[in-house]
Amino acid sequence: MMNKQVILTKRPVGTPSEDTWRVEEHEIPNAGPGEVVVKQLYISLDPAMRGWINDAKSYIPPVPIDGVMRAGSVGRVIASNHDKFQVGDYLLGTGGVQQYAVTNGKGWVQVNPQLVPLPTYLGTLGMPGYTAYFGLLDIGQPKEGETVLVSGAAGAVGSVVGQIAKIKGCRAVGIAGGPEKCKYIVDELGFDEAIDYKNENVRARLKETCPNGIDVYFDNVGGDILDLALTRINMNARIPICGAISQYNNTTPIKGPTNYLSLLVNRARMEGFIVFDFAKDYGKAALEMGQWLAQGKLKTKEHIVEGIENFYPTFLRLFSGDKRGKLILKVNEDN
């Protein structure tokens, strides 16, 4: 049986070109002692991937050249020498961008497709959902009645941030690109307001939509929007730094927040975090978010593209914003 794999070919400068990766096909090795073979079904595409292919000190080692591209994934066990995972089990892990993953099971967990559809385990009930949950609640610490602003608000993380803000009794304002996404987060997800950064004056709209200032700004994008948000923060505001997607493909130095002295004037805080640090509490988050999903308080949407060969053009959608919901690549039928 053959396994198509997306292999990292080189370290890109700026926006990755198509030859950053190549597709190879190899026989699937058998499961060794203690190993399982996972037929991968869905692969998660995340902005963080851009960082993983840089040769820079970061929170995890870079993907090696000629290695399989790193990615979260869900799939079904088709062969097992593992004492915990049986053939037929559905697993969530970091299987990489390939059709089959052979693993000793470390870091993989079993998931139940009866509870929520499998792709949701890559979105709201997975890394992006946990990122939203811990970044907002532990780092942002929103209090009832406060205003929470989030950028990338129609994305896998941002959409959950805004919905949890509403659940916690906050005013939720989202920044997204284009009228369709803005309509989606207000009409379907229940945000109070949306700012279309592609078509509106963000400075003016921040003033309109956050009349009482900003208490928590959950930043997914960096760049000019971070700078504008800094001009509207309240005393003791919290700014969880989740990412800076506007800067990931820069060939010039990153744009630092020119208005960072607003932190001083407002006794405010900018704080980075990595979801992996909260691993011991994933269960708590899954439970609470699972309940919100069941109660209809939390809505989720996946944008699924078919075919491992489409990895590259699908990856580019992360940065163009041409997607509707959590971006996922389907690489096998579940049969």
Next chain:
Amino acid sequence: MMNKQVILTKRPVGTPSEDTWRVEEHEIPNAGPGEVVVKQLYISLDPAMRGWINDAKSYIPPVPIDGVMRAGSVGRVIASNHDKFQVGDYLLGTGGVQQYAVTNGKGWVQVNPQLVPLPTYLGTLGMPGYTAYFGLLDIGQPKEGETVLVSGAAGAVGSVVGQIAKIKGCRAVGIAGGPEKCKYIVDELGFDEAIDYKNENVRARLKETCPNGIDVYFDNVGGDILDLALTRINMNARIPICGAISQYNNTTPIKGPTNYLSLLVNRARMEGFIVFDFAKDYGKAALEMGQWLAQGKLKTKEHIVEGIENFYPTFLRLFSGDKRGKLILKVNEDN
């Protein structure tokens, strides 16, 4: 009796020119009901003054055009209709850059020149000392054995930050301008290491002097040094933002910290603070720092310039760094 006053003439762009202020001379008004007349002796010169003359929303209103320049001061009561302050009392307050202040006493406290010399109440036992104390201990939260880096290390705030870091069992590394200041903070104040940013390669020296990384970076300067410090921070590092003296006279936009995503990678925090927020705990700080002074654990130095007419050239020394210790203007003899 005549009162020389330094009056704000205009809002400067960039480095203030001499005509930013003018000196006027007026009769001292009598003390009204509940008021005192303070013969001012020492006026505090602080980098924050540059911010106070900008017409921008900040933590306190700007000094009005044609108003007396704001400044902290100590002086002696020479006339009183106040029920608490008597003629002969020494008071600390915000008397402005003038020889006599008439005030209802709000915000003024009595000080004892027998305990420490009067100028020390404008330095280590005043606003700069409190800024160091609360910024380091409350915002920076250093733990024994950690590395504390401070910029502006020979200054009124930075010199106290490094000494308190040592008292708390930390490694203290200071950044200062020129060999004389560097020698001073190591040989006289007990810092472990000094980096001369005017003559040394700060990047290389940070590596040498902070071999275990930086746990707390107390930032007084902003700009390139903040960016370099960000490249060496440890996991869960804290960066109290106290000021950004390198940027105060900019005519171009402030340089934001290009390397701020190091906060994300290292789960670190950058947090602004204003010493006034800790006013209710000043007494506690004064007591503890007074003991350290008495025990010789905390050393203090003032650079005193005579004559209110010298306000402008003395103010410029804040930014050229041409000073040795806390910068103070003496505007009257205590007679």
